Amino acid sequence: MIYIYNTLNKKKEKFKTIQKKLVKMYVCGITMYDVCHIGHGRTFVVFDMINRYLRYSGYDLIYVRNITDINDKIIKISLKKNTEFTNIVLKMQDKMNQDLKLLKVLKPNFEPKVTNHIDEIIDLIKVLIKNGNAYISKCGDVMFSVNSDPNYGILSKQNLEKLCNKNSFYSLKNKRNNLDFVLWKITKKKNEPKWLSPWGYGRPGWHIECSAMSTKILGNYFDIHGGGMDLIFPHHENEISQSICANKSSYAKYWIHVGMVRIKCKKMSKSLKNFITIKEILRKYNPEVIRYFFLSKHYRKSVNYNEKYLIQSKSSLERLYSCIDGIKCVKTEKTDFRKKFFDAMNDDFNTPKAFSILFDIVRKINIIKNYDKRKVGKLAFELKYLANILGIMHENPKNILQYNKKIKNGKSKFIELMIEQRKKARIKKQWEKADDIRNKLKLMGIILEDIKDNTTWKEL
Numbered sequence: 001m002i003y004i005y006n007t008l009n010k011k012k013e014k015f016k017t018i019q020k021k022l023v024k025m026y027v028c029g030i031t032m033y034d035v036c037h038i039g040h041g042r043t044f045v046v047f048d049m050i051n052r053y054l055r056y057s058g059y060d061l062i063y064v065r066n067i068t069d070i071n072d073k074i075i076k077i078s079l080k081k082n083t084e085f086t087n088i089v090l091k092m093q094d095k096m097n098q099d100l101k102l103l104k105v106l107k108p109n110f111e112p113k114v115t116n117h118i119d120e121i122i123d124l125i126k127v128l129i130k131n132g133n134a135y136i137s138k139c140g141d142v143m144f145s146v147n148s149d150p151n152y153g154i155l156s157k158q159n160l161e162k163l164c165n166k167n168s169f170y171s172l173k174n175k176r177n178n179l180d181f182v183l184w185k186i187t188k189k190k191n192e193p194k195w196l197s198p199w200g201y202g203r204p205g206w207h208i209e210c211s212a213m214s215t216k217i218l219g220n221y222f223d224i225h226g227g228g229m230d231l232i233f234p235h236h237e238n239e240i241s242q243s244i245c246a247n248k249s250s251y252a253k254y255w256i257h258v259g260m261v262r263i264k265c266k267k268m269s270k271s272l273k274n275f276i277t278i279k280e281i282l283r284k285y286n287p288e289v290i291r292y293f294f295l296s297k298h299y300r301k302s303v304n305y306n307e308k309y310l311i312q313s314k315s316s317l318e319r320l321y322s323c324i325d326g327i328k329c330v331k332t333e334k335t336d337f338r339k340k341f342f343d344a345m346n347d348d349f350n351t352p353k354a355f356s357i358l359f360d361i362v363r364k365i366n367i368i369k370n371y372d373k374r375k376v377g378k379l380a381f382e383l384k385y386l387a388n389i390l391g392i393m394h395e396n397p398k399n400i401l402q403y404n405k406k407i408k409n410g411k412s413k414f415i416e417l418m419i420e421q422r423k424k425a426r427i428k429k430q431w432e433k434a435d436d437i438r439n440k441l442k443l444m445g446i447i448l449e450d451i452k453d454n455t456t457w458k459e460l
Contacts, residue, residue: 002057002346004224005300007232007255008155012348017223018253023059024222025051026214026252028231029111031068032092033077036099037275039261039268042294042303043228046258048105049295049390050226053345056389065108066213067093069115070203075192085193089113099278102287104391112213114204118195120212121204124246125183125197133245134183137174142184142199144207146177149241155255156233181238183208207238214252215243225252229259229302230267259302268305276305276440283414286400288392289314295351295390316355317400320387323362325397329384330377337361337379341386351390358387415446419455422448 002015017023027047030040044065051063069089078085114121125142128134133148146152146160153160164178182205187194194201204212214222220243227236236255243251261268268275281290293313297303337357344353361383365376387393422437438448441457449456 002054003348004254004256005348007257010157013254015254017059018221021059023054023061023224024064024218025061025224025226026064026066026210026218026222027108027225028210028227028235029065029067030096031071031073032089032096033071033073035092035095036278037268038278038281038290038305039228039275041099041103041278041290042261043258044100044105045103045291045294045391046299047226047256048103049299049351050224050256050349051106051108052389052391053349057342061109062218063108064110064112064214064217066210067111067113068206068209069093069113070193071206079191095279099282102282103278103291104287104394110217112217114209114213117209117213117216118204120216121208122184122195122197124208124212124215124242127246128183128242131245133242135176136199139174140186140200141174141182141202143175143180144183144238144242146179146181146241149245151244152179152241153237155237155240158233158237179234181205181207181234183242207235208242210235211239211243211246211251215247220247220249220251222252224254224256226256227258229257229300232257256299258299259297261303261305263305265304280440281310285310285314286317288395288400289317291391292317292355296355298352299349316359317392320358320362320383320393321395321397321400323365324380324383327365327380328377329381330374332378332381335378335382337364337382338386341389345389354386354390358383361386415441415457419448419457423455 003012004015005011006013025047027043030036036044047065051061054061067089070085074085074088078088081088125134128144129136129142132145134142134144137143160179184197184199184202185205186200186202188201194203214225225236225239240251263274263276266274278290289310290313293310294303296309296313296316303309337360340360341354341357344350344357347353361379365379365383369376384393418437418441422434425431425433425437441448446457
């Protein structure tokens, strides 16, 4: 029996699907204005692990992960580059797909885009207005009325009075309550993308998009809704409120949230300019090392990005592969190790505990390696079988060990290239660019030392 920590009720609960052996799962994807950083990567890998494990456990899945392909940031970049917003989205989506393929993240069953569901969004807003949950503001925007929902705050358990006071500096000229949020944003600018609605030309607000797409594909009531921990409030709180008010039914049964990736105790984010892209980290480490790193801590806990943890993950993965190098796997039935592994995973997807079971198998193999080849072959099969559930150990041991050596050589070339770019920036007196390169390398565990006209580097 699987138990899942449900953010909605703040406790572990027995996992019971709405329909027998069918799991309907919706996960919030990313906004396509830039490439994915490793914070996004961890969220995608965690839900890929959940997707894989539920399938291994005998469930059928309908897995939906959306794409936000229209918002202010996308529009701003498209105007700056003098190109259609769709070109920005397609380029970023292609880069995301490349990153996730390397990380062995399986594709979802559905990957809806906001701009393909404008009609559903408009219909949902109409219902909210009809039910008295939304109103048209003085500026023409359609707003959701938080006061119309007596259960608002059910997910985050926030003190709404304090939140209102905290946000009291915001103008109320277009709102009845400081916590009210936009469902439809009116725009009259000629050079911005917009769609015709009963309230005028405009585009949807962020929160209404996921409600429309999830219920369109999965129905009004489905099993799992997930995303990063930072989405609990306001995004998922607002989703729950508007969905229940519109459909007069429950929304998602289980809410799963993934801990943040942090750098120096701060959340990794593009706004703070302290992020490392998936592409950058893949220059230094094998994709399976990154995956191991993401899953080495329980999904609900934050992960601190530090080179030493990645080096530890690399060593751990090499230990797993080295153990079965040259061993012929022999298919086996269930073992005690498999039971312990599934017991760990059934306990809210406890991947750290599951990894410890894998290393129990490694220790057993090393003990009997020289005198019971058939049993060793069975244990090697079991090790690979269980590791595959976590999305690792899909490679030939020799290939992965050689790949790590190749990555090490490529890493040196990348660092030298960055040093050369920094040198050119300094010659042109582009001090901010030069500092950005130095800081980026520092985040990756590389320290630069300037000695006269020469720059050397070393690893932390």
